[in-house]
């Protein structure tokens with residue numbers, strides 16, 4: 121059950137204590153949504169899960185082993201922006217991860233291997249509804265399309281954990297709703313373990329199976345950086361959501377009000 | 379209507395050639411005036427004299443090389459500048475990328491290449507002449523020394539400006555350092571390097587002409603400085619225009635290359 125273990129993790133930047141004694145045990149397939157005031161360390165937390173940053177104290181274990189301290193393909197990521205390679209068309213953006221696995225020397229494959237890979241990437245593009253835009257450059261896509269492409273790009277590597285940092289923050293309500301359906305579907309289909317930071321409380325409740333609320337509880341007015349944020353609330357949203365979601369007769373709202 | 383919202387419309391092509399026409403006219407009037415005062419004036423040769431000189435330099439075979447001098451000079455100069463810029467691009471790309479991508483190499487080489495780039499290349503010319511004599515490498519080397527430090531520094535900067543998110547992302551896709559350089563850094567840096575190369579063309583021609591003026595027996599710069607001794611303005615003027623034209627064409631070709639080879643580059647912004 122304890123797929124990801126976060127043991128007494130602290131993060132400080134100089135004198136600035138950002139996070140304090142974070143302890144968490146996350147099961148495989150959990151969809152954690154993270155909320156909290158701006159600057160409280162949510163992105164910092166994700167960066168540590170990703171290996172982009174290391175805890176100042178404490179440890180993070182994945183499957184019982186300490187996680188690697190640089191980003192790797194165990195952990196996929198989707199940022200709010202800047203997540204796509206501008207020189208590659210949509211399909212090539214998705215293929216990139218596959219190509220680099222197959223071809224250590226050139227990072228590019230040719231011939232039959234390429235055709236097979238293209239088919240696989242195309243399937244991924246289809247599942248995020250971008251098949252018709254396969255030949256477009258990222259700059260030619262709308263914000264929502266770019267974000268869907270970014271998700272496809274991360275998922276094609278079949279990561280154990282998917283980290284999303286305000287992925288839909290810049291989207292209009294319509295595309296946001298589409299993205300919710302998409303992410304829910306992919307989460308179930310691939311059995312992903314997801315961490316998603318959001319400022320949208322409704323989104324956090326609707327999507328997650330577990331809601332983590334970050335905030336500072338102690339505050340010293342004379343040195344505002346002396347205390348860090350902790351997880352003030354750890355809410356199990358609905359154990360059955362994974363099973364219920366997407367089935368026609370059970371709507372999202374019903375599930376939550378149970 | 380505000381001036382900032384007013385464009386030339388269909389008069390645009392006309393406006394573009396206007397300054398050239400005016401310059402030609404001024405020259406024509408000035409040359410005419412000087413010849414009225416002194417028919418043997420050499421400072422501002424008339425268009426007829428210049429035309430004669432152009433015919434001479436493009437058709438009359440030089441006894442030494444058995445080619446017209448403009449042809450010999452152009453081939454010699456283009457070869458030098460081509461080699462010089464080619465070598466500069468390769469060195470600039472290599473060091474720019476490793477300095478921009480690998481923090482260890484950056485610590486090692488970045489201050490060094492910044493210092494090197496402050497050496498005035500012309501001050502090195504005597505050293506080059508001592509080492510290479512009047513042979514070709516001296517001229518090519520001056521261009522390389524003059525242009526490469528800028529290309530290295532610019533390329534390093536371009537590599538450093540790749541958004542961190544992209545570098546994180548590609549690592550989560552499982553890329554090694556080598557693959558990151560090949561698939562992310564190189565494509566990002568290449569069109570920008572060619573842009574930097576366009577900006578370097580002026581400097582490259584400057585160094586080429588300097589080197590040719592001092593140590594050469596053919597080449598566009600050599601010819602201009604040779605003709606100076608005899609005050610042969612009728613040769614110097616067309617040569618200067620020809621050099622300008624060549625530089626312009628190189629710039630234009632690079633611009634077209636960037637557009638054709640990197641279609642995503644201009645869209646990105």
Ligand SMILES: Nc1ncnc2c1ncn2[C@@H]1O[C@H](COP(=O)(O)OP(=O)(O)OP(=O)(O)O)[C@@H](O)[C@H]1O
Pocket residue numbers: 133136138156157158159160161162163164165
């Ligand atoms: N590299 C760094 N060096 C120093 N301080 C940092 C660094 N990264 C983050 N911080 C500090 O850590 C704190 C938390 O930042 P973080 O980006 O994690 O907040 P956040 O919860 O994601 O906020 P937001 O909701 O606005 O995105 C901030 O006070 C920030 O100044």
Ligand SMILES: [Mg+2]
Pocket residue numbers: 162163164285
């Ligand atoms: Mg953040």
